Amino acid sequence: AVESRPKGEAGAAMMRPDEKGQSVVMHRYYVEEFLARGFHVAGIDVAITCGSPKGVDVYQEFYRTLVRKHKMNPRTRFLAQSSGGLTAYAWAWRHPHAVDRIMGIFPATDMRSWPGLDKVCGTGRITHTRLGFIMTPEKLHEHLQEFNPIENLKPLADAGVRILHIHGDSDAGIPIKENSIELLQRYRKLGGDMGLETLVGHGHGGNIFYTSDKTVRFLVE
Numbered sequence: 144a145v146e147s148r149p150k151g152e153a154g155a156a157m158m159r160p161d162e163k164g165q166s167v168v169m170h171r172y173y174v175e176e177f178l179a180r181g182f183h184v185a186g187i188d189v190a191i192t193c194g195s196p197k198g199v200d201v202y203q204e205f206y207r208t209l210v211r212k213h214k215m216n217p218r219t220r221f222l223a224q225s226s227g228g229l230t231a232y233a234w235a236w237r238h239p240h241a242v243d244r245i246m247g248i249f250p251a252t253d254m255r256s257w258p259g260l261d262k263v264c265g266t267g268r269i270t271h272t273r274l275g276f277i278m279t280p281e282k283l284h285e286h287l288q289e290f291n292p293i294e295n296l297k298p299l300a301d302a303g304v305r306i307l308h309i310h311g312d313s314d315a316g317i318p319i320k321e322n323s324i325e326l327l328q329r330y331r332k333l334g335g336d337m338g339l340e341t342l343v344g345h346g347h348g349g350n351i352f353y354t355s356d357k358t359v360r361f362l363v364e
Contacts, residue, residue, distance in 0.1 A: 169353050176359045177363060182220075182363065185209055187202065190270075191271060192230050192275050193226070193229045193263045193270050193275065194233030198230050203234065206241060217241055218241065218242065219243060220243050223247045224248040224249070225248070226257070226258070227250065228317075228322070229292055231247075232245070233290070240302050244304060244306065244362065246358055249309070249310045249352065252325075254287075254290075257318075257322070260283050261280050265279070293326055293329065297333055301333075307361045308323040308338075308340070309342065309358060310340075311341075311343075311346050311352075313344055316346070
């Protein structure tokens with residue numbers, strides 16, 4: 144979550160090894176640009192929860208702490224990436240008036256596409272044992288419209304939340320068609336303001352996703 148207040152400390156950002164095996168902060172360019180423009184950068188790690196209610200509850204408690212204790216701006220600006228898209232959107236549509244805009248970097252928005260319902264809560268689950276869904280894949284499928292972010296966009300559109308995604312058209316992990324393109328079509332149909340920057344020939348990752356001036360402008364303007 145990124146919000147407009149005086150300069151503050153940067154929260155934890157995702158790490159990756161460079162060609163020498165040394166850790167590099169993937170979002171360093173964004174963090175430094177946001178801080179230089181007078182924003183705080185804050186985040187909390189809930190592991191892979193795929194938008195579960197318990198994961199959303201942790202987000203909400205973190206949000207309350209930022210707003211009540213640290214006096215942050217109550218309208219957040221999200222940078223949601225990859226699997227984190229499910230949890231970010233799951234929190235956002237439940238609390239649309241706490242969100243100003245969402246920036247997605249190849250985000251998952253439909254849990255059927257990624258990771259698949261069996262990996263959400265079945266025998267092949269990859270989700271956090273305490274914070275994930277506590278139900279069978281069959282039960283989740285039965286109640287999918289209650290939990291799947293891509294089915295719950297109307298509250299965001301009604302609240303005027305602006306959205307921008309950057310996604311590679313060759314992403315085999317989180318395919319652009321079922322996630323960003325489908326969300327774009329649904330959101331615009333609801334009257335929502337959303338843009339999509341498609342990176343031709345790019346897959347799930349690469350430096351180009353972490354050095355986008357368009358991303359910076361969208362989140363700080």
